[in-house]
Amino acid sequence: xxxIVEAKGLVKRYGKVVALDGLDLTVPQGTVLGxxxxxxxxxxxxxxxxATLLQPDEGTANVxxxxxxxxxxxxxxxxxxxxxxxxxxxxxxxxxxLDMVGRLYRKGRKASRDRARELLExxxxxxxxxxxxxxxxxxxxxxxxxxxxxxxEPPVLFLDEPTxxxxxxxxxxxxxxxxxxxxxxTTLLLTTQYLEEADQxxxxxxxxxxxxAIAHGTPAELKTSVGGERIEVTVRETGDLPSAQxxxxxxxxxxxxxxxxxxxxxxxxAGGVPTLTKALHEFEASKIDLFDVGLRRPTLDDVFLTLTxxxxxxxxxxxxxxxxxxxxxx
Amino acid sequence: xNSLAVAFADTTVIAKRNLIKIKRVPEIxxxxxxxxxxxxxxxxxxxxxxxxxRGLNYREFLIAGVFTQTVMFGATFTAAGLAEDMQxxxxxxxxxxxxxxxxxxxxxTVSDIAYNLLSLVIMALTGLxxxxxxxTSFGEAIAGFALLLxxxxxxxxxxxxxxxxxxxxxxxxxxxxxxxxxxxxxxxTFVPSNDLPGxxxxxxxxSPVSTVTQAVRELFGNVPANAPEPPSWALDHAILYxxxxxxxxxxxxxxxxxxxxxxxxxx
Ligand SMILES: Nc1ncnc2c1ncn2[C@@H]1O[C@H](COP(=O)(O)OP(=O)(O)O)[C@@H](O)[C@H]1O
Ligand SMILES: [Mg+2]
Numbered sequence: 220x221x222x223i224v225e226a227k228g229l230v231k232r233y234g235k236v237v238a239l240d241g242l243d244l245t246v247p248q249g250t251v252l253g254x255x256x257x258x259x260x261x262x263x264x265x266x267x268x269x270a271t272l273l274q275p276d277e278g279t280a281n282v283x284x285x286x287x288x289x290x291x292x293x294x295x296x297x298x299x300x301x302x303x304x305x306x307x308x309x310x311x312x313x314x315x316x317l318d319m320v321g322r323l324y325r326k327g328r329k330a331s332r333d334r335a336r337e338l339l340e341x342x343x344x345x346x347x348x349x350x351x352x353x354x355x356x357x358x359x360x361x362x363x364x365x366x367x368x369x370x371x372e373p374p375v376l377f378l379d380e381p382t383x384x385x386x387x388x389x390x391x392x393x394x395x396x397x398x399x400x401x402x403x404x405t406t407l408l409l410t411t412q413y414l415e416e417a418d419q420x421x422x423x424x425x426x427x428x429x430x431x432a433i434a435h436g437t438p439a440e441l442k443t444s445v446g447g448e449r450i451e452v453t454v455r456e457t458g459d460l461p462s463a464q465x466x467x468x469x470x471x472x473x474x475x476x477x478x479x480x481x482x483x484x485x486x487x488x489a490g491g492v493p494t495l496t497k498a499l500h501e502f503e504a505s506k507i508d509l510f511d512v513g514l515r516r517p518t519l520d521d522v523f524l525t526l527t528x529x530x531x532x533x534x535x536x537x538x539x540x541x542x543x544x545x546x547x548x549x
Numbered sequence: 550x551n552s553l554a555v556a557f558a559d560t561t562v563i564a565k566r567n568l569i570k571i572k573r574v575p576e577i578x579x580x581x582x583x584x585x586x587x588x589x590x591x592x593x594x595x596x597x598x599x600x601x602x603r604g605l606n607y608r609e610f611l612i613a614g615v616f617t618q619t620v621m622f623g624a625t626f627t628a629a630g631l632a633e634d635m636q637x638x639x640x641x642x643x644x645x646x647x648x649x650x651x652x653x654x655x656x657x658t659v660s661d662i663a664y665n666l667l668s669l670v671i672m673a674l675t676g677l678x679x680x681x682x683x684x685t686s687f688g689e690a691i692a693g694f695a696l697l698l699x700x701x702x703x704x705x706x707x708x709x710x711x712x713x714x715x716x717x718x719x720x721x722x723x724x725x726x727x728x729x730x731x732x733x734x735x736x737x738t739f740v741p742s743n744d745l746p747g748x749x750x751x752x753x754x755x756s757p758v759s760t761v762t763q764a765v766r767e768l769f770g771n772v773p774a775n776a777p778e779p780p781s782w783a784l785d786h787a788i789l790y791x792x793x794x795x796x797x798x799x800x801x802x803x804x805x806x807x808x809x810x811x812x813x814x815x816x
Contacts, residue, residue, distance in 0.1 A: 233814075270645045273814065295647040306638035310570040322562045323648040325555070351573060367642065 223248040223375055223406045224269060228278035231264050231430075238264040239275070240430035246408055246423075248374075251401055253421030253438070254410040257519060261430040262410035263303050266379045269408070270300045283375050299368030303379040305360040306367075309353040313344050313363050316352060317370060324371045338366040342396065358389030365396070376400065378409045382416060394419055414519050418442065426522060434526050445517045445525045446487060447472075450495055452502075453483045453511040460484070466501045470494055482510065556649035563643075563656025567630065568663060581664050585619045585672040593679045596739070610773065612676045613693075613765040614738030617758060619672060620701035621729055623665040627657055627705040628712030628721045635813075636717060644813065651807045658705040665701045669694055684770025693768030696791065700761045703795040706802035713809040738762050743780055754781035757794035763787040 224246035231239040238261045246252040256262050267273040269282055271291035280287045283297035307316050314335050321331030339348040342362040347355065352363060361381065368376060381397065382390040397420055401407055411417055417424045418438040426434040426441070434441065450470070454463050460477065463484055467475055471486040478484075488494050495514045502509055571578060592615055597608040631654070634640045643653050673681075673694075683690045708725065715721045735749055736742065736758040745753050753759050763779070764787035766772045779785040 267641075272641055272644050274812075292647060295645060298645065300642070300645040302638055302641055304638050306642040308566065308639055309637075310573045311566065315566075315569065319562055319566055320642075320646065323559055323643070323646050325558070325647075 221248050222246060223284075224252075224280075224282050224408060226265070226269065226278065226280040229265065229268060229275045229280060230277035231261075231268065231273065231275050237430055239268075239278075241278070242427065242431055244425060244432065246406055248406050249404050250422040251407040251409060251420055253417030253424040254408065254427060255412070255414065255417045255424050255519065255522070256410070256427040257412060257523070260427045262427065263379055264430075265427075266300070266302075266377045266408070266410060270298055270377050271295055296371075297373055297375055299371070299373040299376045301361075301365045301368040301376075301378045301381060303383070305357075305364035307352045307355075307360050307363050309355075310351060312349050312351050313339055313355070313359075314348045316363060317366055320367045320370045326371075334370055338369060342366045343392075356389075358385050358392070361385060361389070361393065362396070365393070369400070374404075374406060376405050376407045378407065380410055380412065383412065390416075412519055414441070414445075414517055414522055426526060428523070428527065434522075441522065442517060445521045447489070448491060448514060448516045449485050449487045450498060451483065451485050451511075451513050451515050452498075452509060453481060455482070455508040455510045457482045459507045462505060463502070463507055466498065466505065466507075469501070470498050485515075552649070556651055556655070559649040559652030560655040560659060563652050564660040567657060567660035571663065578667070581623070581668050582671045585615070585668045586675045588615050588619060589672050589675045590679065592739070593676075606773065608680055609682065609771045610741075610766070611739065612672075612681045613762050613769065613771060614736075615676075616669065616672060616697055616765060617700075617736075617738055617762045618733040619668055620665045620697050621704055621733055621758070622725075623668055624661065624701045624704035624708045625722065625725045625729070626661045626664050626708075628708035628715070628725055629718050630657055630661070631709060631712035632715060632718045632721045635713070640810075640813070644810075650811055651803075654706075654709045654803075654806050654810060658702060658709060661705050662698055662702055665698055669697060681771075685768060689768045689770070693765045696761065696764055696768065696788065699795050700757075700791065703798040703802075706799055706806060710802050710806040710809060713806055713813065732756070732758055736762060737784075741776075742784070743777065751781075755783045757791055760784060760787040760794070761791045764791050 222245040224244070226242060226244045229239045229242040230237070240261075242261070242265060244252070244254075244265075254262050254265065264273065268275050269280055269287060271287050271294050274288055282294045285293040285297070287294050308319075311319065317335035317338055318331050321334050322328075324331075326334065336345075336348070339345045342365065344359060344362060344366070347359060352360060355363065365378070365381065368378075378397070382393050385393065394416070397407070397409070401420075407420075409417075409420060421438055424434075424436060424438050424441050425432050436444075450467065452463060452467065454460060457479060460479065460482060464475060464477065467484055467486040470488050472489050473487040475484055475486045492514060495512075499512065589612065592611045593608050597611060631640070634653075640653065711724060712721055715724055735745070736753050736756045738758065742750055742753040742759055760783050763772075763784050767787060779787075783790045
């Protein structure tokens with residue numbers, strides 16, 4: 220399938236900070252690419268370049284057949300963008316927000332209004348549609364912002380951390396909406412800090428750190444390399460370790476690792492919470508006194524640990540963030 | 550649609566959006582309307598009685614100065630509005646749309662005329678209530694108000710450029726105050742320019758702030774009968790000179806701020 224988004228050797232510097240450091244990336248038409256990376260990795264910078272908001276210092280990018288630097292106007296006609304922070308006009312109602320975007324896409328008066336109502340319906344905002352966006356919850360603003368990106372039914376969509384800051388329920392709701400979009404053939408580039416989100420939505424995942432890609436693969440490949448979910452159990456008495464190990468062996472899908480010092484056992488499993496519950500019943504039946512127990516799913520940190528041998532370096536991005544806020548302050 | 554029609558249509562959409570905000574946040578209006586009333590009254594009753602300038606009717610002399618100062622500060626709305634939209638990410642949304650690249654700025658400057666029109670009306674009514682008189686025809690008076698609005702429209706484009714360059718609403722307000730405050734005082738707004746010390750006096754005699762004030766005084770018939778000959782060509786041809794400044798300011802700052810908008814380095 221043809222690549223509808225194609226970036227080659229993108230470099231973007233902010234003073235001394237190198238936000239993108241020679242990034243290559245392709246998104247085949249009709250697929251979802253998840254761009255996974257910690258805070259400060261360069262996700263927003265990349266999306267901004269692809270959406271023609273920023274010019275790269277080096278490298279080229281093509282979106283829907285047009286060069287983002289030479290033909291930005293043509294690119295803008297074919298993309299939808301929902302930025303990292305919901306950019307809705309809070310003094311306008313939900314309807315007015317969408318109608319305004321429709322008019323700016325040069326839809327006629329009626330077409331623009333009809334589309335606004337239709338989107339409010341799709342995004343479960345019909346009832347709140349005539350209230351000002353000021354009264355909306357975080358989740359509602361996010362949905363309105365996303366709806367704004369879809370007004371012109373663009374073939375390519377960029378979503379920058381669409382669910383960050385949302386409660387789990389709104390997050391799952393938004394995932395559903397995004398899946399529906401993709402099912403209708405939209406090409407999507409989505410950035411996220413959550414491995415789980417990439418797993419839920421993306422066909423392919425690119426992991427970025429300090430402005431370059433450090434891994435590329437399907438979510439399944441990524442998870443396999445990192446390890447799937449596991450039960451972590453800590454016993455109160457180290458004497459219980461052998462019997463605890465015997466119980467976990469019945470559930471483990473691989474080798475169990477034991478930390479004698481801490482009294483902790485880690486067992487890879489399949490089956491999630493039900494499996495954990497069954498295991499707990501057996502611990503209780505055997506009267507083993509547990510100090511701590513939990514189900515762990517791999518996170519971005521685990522990905523980084525596996526890929527780079529260290530967790531994502533927040534320190535570096537914090538320092539950079541500091542510089543950024545200084546610059547912003549004048 | 551050709552690009553001019555597109556720009557016009559988009560500008561209308563943006564201006565409408567800005568005007569809705571006036572309707573939704575009426576608190577803003579309180580300041581837009583109260584501070585001009587306050588200025589007119591303060592100047593009329595505090596300075597108007599305290600300052601005595603060679604027999605001229607100081608209240609009448611002052612009102613054009615207060616008008617000029619208020620519409621200049623009114624243009625600050627342009628900078629503050631843009632800075633706010635930028636902070637909230639709304640500008641980024643607009644910049645990713647296939648819309649005219651001038652419309653966000655043009656829409657903003659156009660809708661800010663509404664603020665200034667409103668405050669002019671309020672000031673004029675207050676002024677009339679405390680003894681200001683228009684001694685010319687209706688047409689000339691309208692021309693006086695139109696000139697003030699045009700002048701503030703030009704200042705709005707300067708403000709657009711400042712608003713795009715400065716990172717936050719607070720900084721905008723301080724930056725603008727620093728520039729506008731001296732400009733409005735180093736002029737014939739509140740005292741005749743020939744009362745200023747040398748150096749400052751020449752500056753004031755050629756400042757467009759002085760000439761717009763002078764032009765408005767002429768159009769309202771508020772130039773004292775015993776006023777000395779205008780001391781500079783600029784003041785002698787106040788209307789023409791002001792119109793030239795308006796044209797030059799717009800010709801420089803409109804393209805400049807559109808260029809800034811296109812090249813914004815913020816995601
Ligand atoms: N306008 C800016 N000025 C200075 N530094 C910036 C600016 N925008 C981003 N950065 C820096 O560039 C790096 C990448 O930022 P960003 O693309 O926002 O990362 P992410 O979206 O992955 O969190 C960070 O170190 C960030 O501090
Ligand atoms: Mg980001």
